Amino acid sequence: MKHERGPLRVALLGCGVVGTEVVRLLREQADDLAARVGTPLELAGIAVRRPDKVRAGVDRDLLTTDAQSLVTRDDVDIVVEVIGGIEPARTLMLGAMKTGKSVITANKALLAEDGATLFAAAREYGADLYYEASVAGAIPLLRPLRESLVGDHVHRVLGIVNGTTNYILDQMDTHGAGFNDALEEAQALGYAEADPTADVEGFDAAAKAAILAQLAFHTPVTAADVHREGITEVSAADVAGAKGMDCVVKLLAICERVPSADGRNGRGVSVRVYPAMIPRSHPLASVREAYNAVFVEAESAGSLMFYGAGAGGAPTASAILGDLVAVARNVAGGTPGPVEVTYAKLPVLPMGETVTRYYIQLDVADEAGVLATVAEEFAQHGVSIQAVRQVGLGEEAKLVVVTHRAPDAALSTTVEGLRGLDIVREVASVMRVEGEE
Numbered sequence: 001m002k003h004e005r006g007p008l009r010v011a012l013l014g015c016g017v018v019g020t021e022v023v024r025l026l027r028e029q030a031d032d033l034a035a036r037v038g039t040p041l042e043l044a045g046i047a048v049r050r051p052d053k054v055r056a057g058v059d060r061d062l063l064t065t066d067a068q069s070l071v072t073r074d075d076v077d078i079v080v081e082v083i084g085g086i087e088p089a090r091t092l093m094l095g096a097m098k099t100g101k102s103v104i105t106a107n108k109a110l111l112a113e114d115g116a117t118l119f120a121a122a123r124e125y126g127a128d129l130y131y132e133a134s135v136a137g138a139i140p141l142l143r144p145l146r147e148s149l150v151g152d153h154v155h156r157v158l159g160i161v162n163g164t165t166n167y168i169l170d171q172m173d174t175h176g177a178g179f180n181d182a183l184e185e186a187q188a189l190g191y192a193e194a195d196p197t198a199d200v201e202g203f204d205a206a207a208k209a210a211i212l213a214q215l216a217f218h219t220p221v222t223a224a225d226v227h228r229e230g231i232t233e234v235s236a237a238d239v240a241g242a243k244g245m246d247c248v249v250k251l252l253a254i255c256e257r258v259p260s261a262d263g264r265n266g267r268g269v270s271v272r273v274y275p276a277m278i279p280r281s282h283p284l285a286s287v288r289e290a291y292n293a294v295f296v297e298a299e300s301a302g303s304l305m306f307y308g309a310g311a312g313g314a315p316t317a318s319a320i321l322g323d324l325v326a327v328a329r330n331v332a333g334g335t336p337g338p339v340e341v342t343y344a345k346l347p348v349l350p351m352g353e354t355v356t357r358y359y360i361q362l363d364v365a366d367e368a369g370v371l372a373t374v375a376e377e378f379a380q381h382g383v384s385i386q387a388v389r390q391v392g393l394g395e396e397a398k399l400v401v402v403t404h405r406a407p408d409a410a411l412s413t414t415v416e417g418l419r420g421l422d423i424v425r426e427v428a429s430v431m432r433v434e435g436e437e
C-alpha cells in the first residue's frame with residue numbers, strides 16, 4: 001500500500017498491564033492501522049522504570065528510563081501515557097504538548113485532579129488530548145458524551161464504573177458473603193489489588209465521576225468536588241435487607257444537573273459516589289461480576305445505556321488504539337480534534353442539598369406506640385415515608401422504613417434523631433435507594 005506521508009511516530013510512556021497490550025495491538029494490527037490512518041504508526045520508544053524486566057513481545061531496543069527526553073524528541077508525533085498517577089505523568093504530558101505533540105492518556109487520577117492544566121495546555125499548543133480509556137475501560141463513553149451528545153442537553157449520568165467493587169458486591173449478593181471474604185476472593189482472582197483502597201473506598205469511581213460530570217455538563221468538576229462513600233461499611237445484613245426489598249446493592253457514580261426554579265437552566269450539579277440499593281428490575285442490577293455499565297439521560301436522546309468490560313489490559317488498550325487512530329488522523333490531516341470547553345461554570349452542590357431516598361432498618365423495642373414515635377421523628381424533619389414494614393417476629397423483629405425523596409441533610413438528621421430514641425435499640429442499616437420514583 002502506498003502512503004502519502006512518512007510514518008507517524010508514537011512514544012509510549014509505561015509498559016505495564018495496559019502498555020504491553022498497546023504494544024501488542026500496534027504490532028499485530030499494524031497493516032490495518034496504517035490503512036485506517038492513511039500512514040503507518042511506528043513505535044519510537046517506550047519509557048519504563050525497570051528496563052531489565054522481561055516483557056514478552058516488546059523490543060528491548062525501544063526501552064528507555066529517560067521519559068522526559070523521549071516525549072520531547074523531534075521524531076515523536078504522538079505520546080501515549082499509561083504510567084498512571086500524578087507525577088511524573090503530568091510533567092511528561094505537558095512537556096509533550098509544549099513541543100507540539102498530541103497526547104492520549106488513560107490516567108483518570110490525573111484528569112480528575114488537574115485536568116484543567118492539561119486542557120489549557122492542549123488549547124495553548126493546539127495539541128489533541130484524548131482520554132477515552134480513563135473511564136470504563138473498553139466502553140465507548142467519553143467520545144459519545146464529547147461528540148455525539150454535544151448538541152443535546154444531558155441531565156443525568158448514572159452508572160457502575162468500578163469493576164472491583166461490582167465484583168465484590170455481586171459475590172455478597174449471590175453467595176451471601178461478607179465484605180472481607182468477597183474482597184479476599186476478588187484479590188485471589190486478580191480483580192482487586194493487594195492494596196484495594198482506591199477501589200473499595202470509592203476513589204477510583206469518584207475520579208471517573210468527576211471526568212463524566214465535567215464532560216456531560218461542560219462545567220469544571222474535580223475529584224475533590226465529588227461526595228464519596230466506599231463499600232467497606234456494606235454488611236451482609238445490608239445486602240440481605242436489599243434482597244428483602246427485591247433490590248440489589250451497587251456502588252453507583254451519579255452525576256446530575258439540578259434544574260433551577262424555572263426548570264430550564266442548571267442551578268448546579270450533584271456529583272456523588274456511594275453504595276445504593278436499586279430495584280432488581282433496573283437494568284443496572286443485571287450488571288454482574290466486574291462489568292461496568294453507564295446510563296446517560298439526555299433531553300432529546302432520552303435514555304442511553306453503555307455496557308462492557310471496564311478494565312483489563314486488552315479492553316483498555318482497545319480504547320487507547322481508538323484514540324490513537326483518531327489523533328493520528330487529526331495529525332496527518334493537520335486538523336486538531338475538539339477541546340473541552342467548561343463554559344457552564346455551574347456550582348457543585350453540597351451533598352446535603354442532594355435529593356435522594358433512604359432505606360432504614362431499625363431494631364426497635366417490642367411495645368405499643370413504637371410506630372407512631374418513629375413516624376413522628378421522620379415528620380419532624382420533613383421527611384415523608386413511602387412504606388413501613390416489619391420483618392421477623394417478636395424480639396427479632398425489625399422495622400423497615402423507606403422514604404420518599406428528601407434532601408440528604410434532612411434524611412441524615414432523621415437517622416441521628418432515630419439513634420437518640422429510647423425505643424430504638426439499633427439503627428441496623430441505612431442505605432440510599434436509587435433507580436426508581
Ligand SMILES: NC(=O)c1ccc[n+]([C@@H]2O[C@H](COP(=O)([O-])OP(=O)(O)OC[C@H]3O[C@@H](n4cnc5c(N)ncnc54)[C@H](OP(=O)(O)O)[C@@H]3O)[C@@H](O)[C@H]2O)c1
Nearest residue numbers: 014015016017018047048049050082083084106107311312
Ligand atoms: N489496568 C487497567 O485495567 C486499567 C484500566 C483503565 C485505565 N488504566 C489506567 O492506565 C494507566 C496504567 O495502568 P496499568 O495497570 O497499565 O499500570 P501498571 O501495570 O502499573 O504499569 C505502569 C507502567 O508505568 C511504568 N512507570 C512507572 N513509573 C514510571 C516512571 N517514573 N517513568 C517511566 N515509566 C514508569 C512502569 O514501569 P515498569 O514496568 O518498569 O515498572 C510500568 O510499565 C493508569 O493510569 C491506570 O489508571 C488501567
